[in-house]
Every structure is written in C-alpha cells, then in structure tokens.
Amino acid sequence: MELAPVDLDPNTRAFYVRTLAVLNEADAPFLVGGAYAFAKYTGIERHTKDLDVFVLRRDRDLVLQTLAAAGYRTEVSFPHWLAKAFSDDGFIDVIYGAGNGVAEVDDEWFDHASDGEILGVPVKLCPAEEMIWSKGYIQERERFDGADVAHLLRSCGESLDWTRLIGRFGDHWRVLFAHLVTFGFIYPAERDRIPGWVIRRFLAKLGDELENSSMQEGVCFGTLLSREQYLADTGRWGYHDARLRPLGRMSPEEVAHWTAAIADPTG
Structure with a gap:
C-alpha cells in the first residue's frame, strides 16, 4: 500500500x-x-x-x-x-x-x-503498539487522540503484541485500560478484538488495588495527559507534577518550557 x-x-x-x-x-x-x-x-x-x-x-x-x-x-x-x-x-x-x-x-x-x-x-x-502508547496520553482540551486509539484497536487489535503493549504502559496501565473500556462502548459488537485475558488482567489489577491500597499521595498524574488542564493541581493545590523526576523524566526547566508554549498555537 x-x-x-x-x-x-x-x-x-x-x-x-x-x-x-x-x-x-x-x-x-x-x-x-x-x-x-x-x-x-x-x-x-x-x-x-x-x-x-x-x-x-x-x-x-x-x-x-x-x-x-x-x-x-x-x-x-x-x-x-x-x-x-x-x-x-x-x-x-x-x-x-x-x-x-x-x-x-x-x-x-x-x-x-x-x-x-x-x-x-x-x-x-x-509500530502500531508504539502509536497507541504515544497517542494514548494525548488528552488535551484542543486535541484528544482517543478516536485514533480506537481506530488502531479496531484495525490492529487481533494482531497486536498485547504483552509488549501492556509493558509499554507499565505502571500507567490505567491509561490503556481506559481506552480499552471506551473501545467496548464505541464498538459493542467488536469487543472481542480485545483479548479477554487482557481485560481480565486489568480487572484483577483493579481488584488487587481495592484490597491492597498503595496510593501515591500528593501526586497528580493528570499532567501526563494534558500540559494545561492540570496546572491548577500542581500550582494552586500543590500536587507534585508526575512529569518531574524521579517519578517522571522531565526537569523543572523542561516542564516550564513546555508549559510556556501553551500560548503559542504552533507549539
């Protein structure tokens, strides 16, 4: 093609x-x-x-x-x-x-x-897996790639390396799981494109969290989904920005540079 x-x-x-x-x-x-x-x-x-x-x-x-x-x-x-x-x-x-x-x-x-x-x-x-991984986090007010993720799942779900894809999201597995749940809403007759064992694994993880809570207090992971919509959380409300080291990979200077570009429509 x-x-x-x-x-x-x-x-x-x-x-x-x-x-x-x-x-x-x-x-x-x-x-x-x-x-x-x-x-x-x-x-x-x-x-x-x-x-x-x-x-x-x-x-x-x-x-x-x-x-x-x-x-x-x-x-x-x-x-x-x-x-x-x-x-x-x-x-x-x-x-x-x-x-x-x-x-x-x-x-x-x-x-x-x-x-x-x-x-x-x-x-x-x-690879399709890496496209889902990178697009899965793009949840800005002006750009949401959830439809792209759904279309990739619809087209490639049966051929994806699911073990590798789950590994890509790692501790952020809830981001992937949210897309999978939404996929079942978008395409109710095509839910079997997502392997049953994947859904069951995530449900088990949710169950484990209910029984063995290990919450990370004072952290906002919303900044991984939107650079703008959670600024109140890390500013006014004092949550730790999950993009920053050691939880994330970014420095305060990188976060500041990326945040300043919000005002630039080309940034």
Missing part, C-alpha cells in the same frame, strides 16, 4: 519526497509516523501540515546536521522531545520522545517497525 494523503500540494509532495530521499541516504535510521503510519494501519487518510519523523535521541543531531547540509533550516524546539526542519515548501517534525516525557523512542520502535511506501519512497513505519 502506497501512502499518500489526498489533496497534497505538488510543492509539498516534492518536499516530502526530497526529505525522505535525504534521510534514506543518511547514516541514522528513522521511522515515519503520524498520518502516514495511521493510514497504513487503519485505512483512514487525512491531510496533515507536516511529516512526522521518529529517531533515536542519540541520532537527533546527526539527522539535523544531515538536513541542514541539504539546505534545511533546523531547530531544537523542545530539547526533551522535538526538533524541526524547515524549507520554503514545508517542514518536518523530528521526534525522539513525547511532550509528557513518557513515550521515548528506543530501539524497540525500530525492532518492530513495519514496511511502507510514501509517495513512491520506501520507508519504515512506527
């Missing part, structure tokens, strides 16, 4: 083809995610304003140097997860983590990548 969004401007198309060719010639491996990978897994095509390229954190600078040498303007927009490369015809996101500090790109993304073709260029695509 060749992946190409409808209504793609010819200049943008040429920009994407050139960018992928430049990256394919580089020494650093990369994956394509976003709308292109989503289209392969679900069949749902949509126009997007950019191309999402996923790389290992250690390869970020090599990728940016490669693009700069090809004439692109580059910047590290948010050091903890995102860089960008621009030309007059478009831009790409160079992603190596997540805004909340959770879904960092590692070797496992590449070990389980799938083959695809974008605009005639062979590429590797982000």
Whole structure:
C-alpha cells in the first residue's frame, strides 16, 4: 500500500519526497509516523501540515546536521522531545520522545517497525503498539487522540503484541485500560478484538488495588495527559507534577518550557 494523503500540494509532495530521499541516504535510521503510519494501519487518510519523523535521541543531531547540509533550516524546539526542519515548501517534525516525557523512542520502535511506501519512497513505519502508547496520553482540551486509539484497536487489535503493549504502559496501565473500556462502548459488537485475558488482567489489577491500597499521595498524574488542564493541581493545590523526576523524566526547566508554549498555537 502506497501512502499518500489526498489533496497534497505538488510543492509539498516534492518536499516530502526530497526529505525522505535525504534521510534514506543518511547514516541514522528513522521511522515515519503520524498520518502516514495511521493510514497504513487503519485505512483512514487525512491531510496533515507536516511529516512526522521518529529517531533515536542519540541520532537527533546527526539527522539535523544531515538536513541542514541539504539546505534545511533546523531547530531544537523542545530539547526533551522535538526538533524541526524547515524549507520554503514545508517542514518536518523530528521526534525522539513525547511532550509528557513518557513515550521515548528506543530501539524497540525500530525492532518492530513495519514496511511502507510514501509517495513512491520506501520507508519504515512506527509500530502500531508504539502509536497507541504515544497517542494514548494525548488528552488535551484542543486535541484528544482517543478516536485514533480506537481506530488502531479496531484495525490492529487481533494482531497486536498485547504483552509488549501492556509493558509499554507499565505502571500507567490505567491509561490503556481506559481506552480499552471506551473501545467496548464505541464498538459493542467488536469487543472481542480485545483479548479477554487482557481485560481480565486489568480487572484483577483493579481488584488487587481495592484490597491492597498503595496510593501515591500528593501526586497528580493528570499532567501526563494534558500540559494545561492540570496546572491548577500542581500550582494552586500543590500536587507534585508526575512529569518531574524521579517519578517522571522531565526537569523543572523542561516542564516550564513546555508549559510556556501553551500560548503559542504552533507549539
């Protein structure tokens, strides 16, 4: 299946083809995610304003140097997860983590990548499990990726590596479980796309918590779902921000930078 969004401007198309060719010639491996990978897994095509390229954190600078040498303007927009490369015809996101500090790109993304073709260029695509992992946390007021998760589950549920997916969420298993419960509401006749043992495992975990409560007091994990909607919790009400070390992976400076960008519609 060749992946190409409808209504793609010819200049943008040429920009994407050139960018992928430049990256394919580089020494650093990369994956394509976003709308292109989503289209392969679900069949749902949509126009997007950019191309999402996923790389290992250690390869970020090599990728940016490669693009700069090809004439692109580059910047590290948010050091903890995102860089960008621009030309007059478009831009790409160079992603190596997540805004909340959770879904960092590692070797496992590449070990389980799938083959695809974008605009005639062979590429590797982000695995469906990692797409669910990263999208599962995006629950902003202005952007909620729950429908994307539901569509990925509907299309790939029977072929997912569920053990690996559950491991990705780890202690945040409630986030995944919430999506699975909602999936059963959205598609009542297709609940069997989620293996029964997965639901039973999460129900057992809930039961264990009821019997053996081990609550983390004074912590708000809502900031992992929205960078804006839980600011009152970590500010006015004094909850610890779960993005911050040692619970999370972010520093106070990274959180402040990411929070300041709320006011910027391009951030």
